[in-house]
Amino acid sequence: MTDISVSSARTGLCDTVDISGHRNNTAISAATETKAGAFNVWGNSFAAEYLPAGESLVHVDGVPFEFPPVCDGPDNVRCAGQFIRVPEGRYDWIHVLAASERRSEETVELTFADGSVDPEPLRVSDFWAAPAWFGEVKAFESLVMHYPHHVQRGVPAVMWAQRVPVTRRAGLTGILLPRNVAVHVFAVTLQRTES
Amino acid sequence: MTVDMTSRTYMITGPEPEWWYRDLISCLQSTFGSLLIREGADPLAVLGAGWQFLHLPGDVRSEEFYYPCAPDESGAADLGAALAPHHQLRSRWWQPADENDVWREVRETLAGNRLVIAAVDNYHLPFRPAYGDVHAAHLVVIYGLDETRGVVYVADAMPPAFRGAVPIEEFLRSWGSANPNDVQDAFFSDARIGRRCLDVRLDAPPAPLTPELLGGYLRTDNEGFTTATSSRTGLTGYDEFAAELLDRCRAGDAGALRELYPFGWGMQAQASLHGELLRRCGRQWDDPALAGAGRAVEAVAHAWTGLRFTGAHGLDDPRAASPDIAHHTTVLRGAYARAVDAVGAVAARL
Numbered sequence: 001m002t003d004i005s006v007s008s009a010r011t012g013l014c015d016t017v018d019i020s021g022h023r024n025n026t027a028i029s030a031a032t033e034t035k036a037g038a039f040n041v042w043g044n045s046f047a048a049e050y051l052p053a054g055e056s057l058v059h060v061d062g063v064p065f066e067f068p069p070v071c072d073g074p075d076n077v078r079c080a081g082q083f084i085r086v087p088e089g090r091y092d093w094i095h096v097l098a099a100s101e102r103r104s105e106e107t108v109e110l111t112f113a114d115g116s117v118d119p120e121p122l123r124v125s126d127f128w129a130a131p132a133w134f135g136e137v138k139a140f141e142s143l144v145m146h147y148p149h150h151v152q153r154g155v156p157a158v159m160w161a162q163r164v165p166v167t168r169r170a171g172l173t174g175i176l177l178p179r180n181v182a183v184h185v186f187a188v189t190l191q192r193t194e195s
Numbered sequence: 196m197t198v199d200m201t202s203r204t205y206m207i208t209g210p211e212p213e214w215w216y217r218d219l220i221s222c223l224q225s226t227f228g229s230l231l232i233r234e235g236a237d238p239l240a241v242l243g244a245g246w247q248f249l250h251l252p253g254d255v256r257s258e259e260f261y262y263p264c265a266p267d268e269s270g271a272a273d274l275g276a277a278l279a280p281h282h283q284l285r286s287r288w289w290q291p292a293d294e295n296d297v298w299r300e301v302r303e304t305l306a307g308n309r310l311v312i313a314a315v316d317n318y319h320l321p322f323r324p325a326y327g328d329v330h331a332a333h334l335v336v337i338y339g340l341d342e343t344r345g346v347v348y349v350a351d352a353m354p355p356a357f358r359g360a361v362p363i364e365e366f367l368r369s370w371g372s373a374n375p376n377d378v379q380d381a382f383f384s385d386a387r388i389g390r391r392c393l394d395v396r397l398d399a400p401p402a403p404l405t406p407e408l409l410g411g412y413l414r415t416d417n418e419g420f421t422t423a424t425s426s427r428t429g430l431t432g433y434d435e436f437a438a439e440l441l442d443r444c445r446a447g448d449a450g451a452l453r454e455l456y457p458f459g460w461g462m463q464a465q466a467s468l469h470g471e472l473l474r475r476c477g478r479q480w481d482d483p484a485l486a487g488a489g490r491a492v493e494a495v496a497h498a499w500t501g502l503r504f505t506g507a508h509g510l511d512d513p514r515a516a517s518p519d520i521a522h523h524t525t526v527l528r529g530a531y532a533r534a535v536d537a538v539g540a541v542a543a544r545l
């Protein structure tokens with residue numbers, strides 16, 4: 001488990017975002033019930049024992065995230081064009097905990113109070129025994145992979161900390177996720193612009 | 196020369212085969228990569244040198260190692276030539292000629308100090324995650340056979356990577372499996388393994404890669420992308436493939452999505468290796484535009500993820516999946532167009 005020391009300056013600028021209403025996939029399972037998770041089409045899932053407690057506040061590279069529920073229903077948003085409303089404000093970065101079924105290079109659309117919309121890249125590396133191809137921070141790693149009928153050693157499952165820039169100097173009001181079922185978002189945190 | 200430990204033991208000389216792996220490749224590229232390393236060649240320079248689009252309707256098989264190979268005038272398809280069109284890489288499928296001595300050709304190949312690539316069913320291989328659970332067609336490298344101790348030595352770079360002994364009886368079940376249809380893996384089951392093996396040869400050592408040599412490869416491949424042919428090649432071939440895929444999805448044909456996953460893996464793997472090679476060369480030669488063209492080709496590989504996995508998740512209801520399939524075919528087409536443009540620009544001056 002990664003819990004990198006908090007950069008208090010950055011943490012003070014960060015607001016976690018409630019995405020509970022959008023969760024539609026269960027990617028984390030207990031060793032006693034591996035079938036309960038199905039991150040991908042083969043029913044693979046992260047092993048809960050290697051991950052933080054459900055609904056705990058975790059810090060990755062100084063960024064706080066609200067970790068999703070663990071073994072208690074859906075824990076991530078499988079991207080299908082959901083729109084996440086955020087408190088209107090000026091932000092520099094959107095931080096996410098995410099993982100992908102193979103490498104994905106996608107686009108999120110950022111909606112602003114003045115009516116403008118900016119597409120920005122969301123790049124997420126593979127969860128399945130893969131490197132951080134897009135330079136993400138490895139947030140959490142399950143050292144075993146859950147299969148529907150067994151626990152597999154030697155194949156880790158990785159959750160990444162990635163970030164999306166907010167380049168427009170305007171009030172952000174929402175984030176439109178891509179239409180790509182391979183991309184899974186576990187948590188979202190906004191980093192405010194320093195005044 | 197082999198180490199002839201006993202008359203029934205055959206092992207390649209020197210170190211065990213090296214693993215070669217990237218997260219977007221399949222067992223096809225990883226096994227060829229191991230063989231190329233043994234030949235003293237750089238797998239990325241050989242397997243990443245070419246970049247094409249080719250779809251052969253009716254040809255796709257439900258195997259992890261499917262790759263489209265256009266037959267030559269004799270009707271033979273050479274997987275090695277398809278994977279490495281700019282190198283003298285050759286391969287041919289074979290099966291044991293004598294049902295009463297199925298190891299004969301393996302012994303002969305190992306005695307010649309050469310590796311064997313064998314098709315297997317993961318269901319019967321103890322080191323694969325699918326062992327005893329899911330049927331799936333896969334490739335491994337055989338580097339030794341000890342009939343006295345009753346083991347075959349196998350290397351597999353795909354996670355969880357394995358290198359070591361497998362009981363002959365288990366290997367034989369895997370190598371000779373019918374690989375029956377398995378609802379847990381619609382993409383790589385239902386394809387008889389049939390004790391198939393690949394004989395792979397690198398007929399000439401690769402020439403050192405120079406900007407001039409790479410420029411020639413890129414110009415050839417770019418012409419392939421921008422010239423319409425009677426086959427489904429290049430950008431027009433992609434358009435035909437995408438249009439047919441959509442038509443079949445809209446008609447509720449799940450077979451289209453079953454084929455998309457293994458077919459797309461080959462195209463995705465190839466784009467990822469080509470992009471990585473171009474990026475590496477761009478860095479080595481201080482050529483940012485070449486590195487950028489490589490990155491554009493890698494974006495093609497990444498766009499294949501969306502299409503392949505939308506198809507995989509949509510298998511139960513192709514009609515419902517068709518709007519998202521349409522979206523991802525459009526995204527992928529755009530990625531191809533940008534990459535062909537970027538590669539064409541650097542190819543013109545290399």
